[in-house]
Amino acid sequence: MTTIENGPGTRELAGKRALVTGGSRGIGAAVVRQLLDAGAEVLTTARSATGTVPEGANFVAADVRTRAGAEALAATAQEALGGVDIVVHNAGGARPHEGALAIPDEEWQDALDLNYLASVRLDSLLVPGMRERRSGRIVHISSAAVLTPVGPFLHYVAAKAALETYSQGLALELAPFGIRVNVVSPGRTATPGGEATREQWAEVSARMDAAPGPTNAADTTPLGRDGRPEDIAHAVLFLLSDRAGWLTASNLVVDGGEFPRG
Template sequence: MATENSRTPAPSGELAGRRAVVTGGSRGIGAAIARELLDAGAHVVISARGEAPDAPPGAVFVPADLSTRDGVRHFADTARELLGGVDIIVNNAGGCRSFQSVLELENDWQYTMDINFLAAVRLNAALVPAMREHGGVVVHVSSIATVAAYPNLLHYAAAKSALETYSKGLSAELAPDGIRVVSVCLGNVETPASKTARTRIVELHGGDADDLTGQWAAEIPLGRLGDPRDIADAVRFLVSPRASWITGSNIVIDGGKTASLC
């Protein structure tokens, strides 16, 4: 019987020579995606706000704060210079800083929109026009918060909902140019960021972080939190020639969580 540890190897070299950028690529899901693209033969440039001691070997790290226009511009210009052009864009940067009532989060709304939605809009605007000449793939990383609408995450859910709508519309515009655009809608994945989130939630609302982890896992039909490799495997497929007829889709990767909400 197959388990999460018995993964079918993807074709080696299927992205040989392709040039990819992965935002938020220094750890967690972004780092796992970068590793998969490197393993497939791609040249990869990643971004993160601070230092990147855990950046995947072989990836080129560019420090940049993508919640700002200047940060996006700096990253786009540097990536273009390093790679000589871009074939694959993975807009993975995101997250939220607060887990309180949205009525108390006026200052966080703009940041949440900037990093989860506008960072992708701005990066695409900088890099996609040149891709019209040769085609490519754009991936947007979203969240099942758009479906579940958790009360303390409405600012995050609203930003990701905007991203999904934008992704679908962009796919229709760019399809005639041979550019595919997809989004992946993620459930609870075990990452450094998710551990930090659980700690903050417990600090605000009480309880135990380990108990909360168990509760989240119990709510998933497949019985566990996601692994970053679950997401990276899917993204590798979506940016590869094996997915050449997939565009405009929002792929849910959540262990069955949202199916149980219907």
């Protein structure tokens, strides 16, 4: 029987080169820290520097919502790292509206560009190198909210649902080349971006004369608390590690039991 000599606290990703989008704060920054602790060399990106990028990571400002932005980031990753072995697509988000029909066309497109097409475009630029090396690991960050879509965020969850379907198909196509593609779907997580979104949702709910979202995780989560960025990052690191060497096309929901799958 083969024993995998790695795990939390080891340098299990030593020598690996990783790109993490949206890595300047919250879940993305926690993923960057986990990768650094595991020995990977990390390039991370956000639309602007925030001063909270984890120490030890390389950073470049980039907007992945456009093909040109994706091409520039891929070129920077190639120059800075000499190639990419690991990709974690974490950049995402959208603001709520007063129901699905109130979402303007431009915000539908922006949600698709940021939450879905950014991953498609970057993968198309980075996967060829992985395929040549017959090795690679990709994790796309989705959302557990896909399981219970609501009108104010329908553009966001629809884009994430597309990301999940794309990820499954890509995983099957790339499996013969030794490339694993998986999804992590966080539930409610205590991050600056998540808190801002919940405040926006409360404002929208008040205008709609609708009940606001839950005020604390104990209202909705069997484990009785919000997730922490590290909870999500641990799941990502597991899927990137050799411990998950027989996992591809999977979707790991990390939500404290809030959205159980039947």
